[in-house]
Amino acid sequence: MSATTVRVDLAGRPYDIVIGRGLLAELGLRIAALRPGANTVIVTDENVAARHLDTAKASLAGAGITSSEIIIAPGEKSKSIDVFASVCDQILATRIGRNDLVIALGGGVVGDLAGFAAAAVRRGLDYVQVPTTLLAQVDSSVGGKTGINSQYGKNLIGAFHQPILVLADTAVLDTLPEREFQAGYAEVAKYGLIDDAKFFNWLEANWRHVFDGGPEREEAVAICCRAKAAIVARDEKETGDRALLNLGHTFGHALEAGAGFSSRLLHGEAVAIGMVQAFDYSVEQGLANGQDAERVRRHLKSVGLRTRPSEIEGDMPDVDELMALIAQDKKVQRGKLTFILTRGIGESFIAKDVDPAKVHAFLSQQG
Ligand SMILES: NC(=O)c1ccc[n+]([C@@H]2O[C@H](COP(=O)([O-])OP(=O)(O)OC[C@H]3O[C@@H](n4cnc5c(N)ncnc54)[C@H](O)[C@@H]3O)[C@@H](O)[C@H]2O)c1
Numbered sequence: 001m002s003a004t005t006v007r008v009d010l011a012g013r014p015y016d017i018v019i020g021r022g023l024l025a026e027l028g029l030r031i032a033a034l035r036p037g038a039n040t041v042i043v044t045d046e047n048v049a050a051r052h053l054d055t056a057k058a059s060l061a062g063a064g065i066t067s068s069e070i071i072i073a074p075g076e077k078s079k080s081i082d083v084f085a086s087v088c089d090q091i092l093a094t095r096i097g098r099n100d101l102v103i104a105l106g107g108g109v110v111g112d113l114a115g116f117a118a119a120a121v122r123r124g125l126d127y128v129q130v131p132t133t134l135l136a137q138v139d140s141s142v143g144g145k146t147g148i149n150s151q152y153g154k155n156l157i158g159a160f161h162q163p164i165l166v167l168a169d170t171a172v173l174d175t176l177p178e179r180e181f182q183a184g185y186a187e188v189a190k191y192g193l194i195d196d197a198k199f200f201n202w203l204e205a206n207w208r209h210v211f212d213g214g215p216e217r218e219e220a221v222a223i224c225c226r227a228k229a230a231i232v233a234r235d236e237k238e239t240g241d242r243a244l245l246n247l248g249h250t251f252g253h254a255l256e257a258g259a260g261f262s263s264r265l266l267h268g269e270a271v272a273i274g275m276v277q278a279f280d281y282s283v284e285q286g287l288a289n290g291q292d293a294e295r296v297r298r299h300l301k302s303v304g305l306r307t308r309p310s311e312i313e314g315d316m317p318d319v320d321e322l323m324a325l326i327a328q329d330k331k332v333q334r335g336k337l338t339f340i341l342t343r344g345i346g347e348s349f350i351a352k353d354v355d356p357a358k359v360h361a362f363l364s365q366q367g
């Protein structure tokens with residue numbers, strides 16, 4: 001089976017991201033090569049279990065690896081302290097130990113939750129990411145940010161804990177609902193908008209093939225993983241330019257929390273709106289030109305994503321409440337806001353000490 005391997009070159013703890021169609025069938029052999037004799041516990045959700053758990057288990061059994069499974073309810077609400085506690089207990093009940101492995105088989109919710117449980121149980125178990133959504137393959141399975149949500153906001157409780165392997169089988173994306181694919185695509189486009197205008201041009205021309213499952217899908221996943229691997233290797237804990245990966249997230253996370261972490265607004269959908277807001281705000285501050293902002297909006301709209309907060313159905317918090325959520329952002333330093341702003345497509349930068357009054361005014365006049 002042909003596969004692309006991207007190395008995450010962390011000093012002392014490097015790991016591979018392996019990308020290709022049909023790789024789930026190789027899970028057992030690849031784990032056996034990495035951790036001979038390990039027992040495993042698979043954390044997954046109901047939707048993924050119904051479609052891909054049998055393949056994963058058969059592959060592990062074929063390589064002589066024992067596995068048990070923990071199946072959570074699908075959706076963002078599972079990134080909660082209650083589900084976290086339950087997953088930790090269930091892992092402990094299997095008696096797996098520090099030489100064994102947790103396997104996160106699912107999207108970003110499973111990956112963030114299982115990764116955090118792996119970080120916490122017995123003060124740290126190794127784990128493998130087997131991402132099954134576009135979003136997880138291009139973003140959440142890589143880089144070791146794990147965690148859950150709080151009533152105060154998104155991802156506010158968690159740990160940096162790197163996986164020992166990421167196995168991205170792009171064929172499993174064939175069973176992903178269209179809306180989830182679109183949401184994940186926002187994070188794909190993000191890499192172009194951060195610092196790769198050439199990739200954004202390529203996406204404008206090729207996005208349909210990424211959705212259709214042609215070779216462009218693997219190419220896009222590999223380009224995103226290479227970009228993320230490079231940033232993570234130089235700034236694992238986000239003391240510097242890893243924050244660029246947060247483009248669209250300060251606005252987006254507030255909207256996601258404002259929508260109650262519900263299916264009204266998926267993470268990727270919130271990021272799409274948040275990236276357009278970051279462009280619009282940059283234009284308003286005289287940093288970027290309106291044509292670039294319009295081009296971003298047009299592209300995200302053409303793949304079926306919403307691009308304005310007013311397109312979110314149902315009640316949303318007012319601007320003061322959104323600002324209170326933004327004040328909880330992890331990039332805040334001693335009360336000062338940090339945003340990822342832009343000078344144009346592929347020219348994002350970290351803006352520290354952004355004036356909350358200006359952001360408040362911007363949000364107040366948003367349609
Ligand atoms: N840790 C990070 O660096 C990072 C990066 C980006 C996003 N995230 C987090 O990821 C989460 C979003 O992840 P997501 O978009 O993957 O959502 P998700 O995990 O909720 O998965 C989306 C939906 O698709 C279903 N599903 C998953 N794989 C499937 C498949 N192959 N076939 C059919 N259905 C499938 C799931 O059951 C779920 O209903 C958010 O919580 C976000 O904060 C984390």
Ligand SMILES: O=C(O)C(=O)C[C@@H](O)[C@H](O)[C@H](O)COP(=O)(O)O
Nearest residue numbers: 139143145154155242245246249330
């Ligand atoms: O890996 C990162 O770094 C990112 O910021 C990737 C984001 O897409 C992701 O949503 C991440 O979970 C957001 O991180 P947070 O620190 O703002 O919670």
Ligand SMILES: [Zn+2]
Nearest residue numbers: 187249267271
């Ligand atoms: Zn994200």
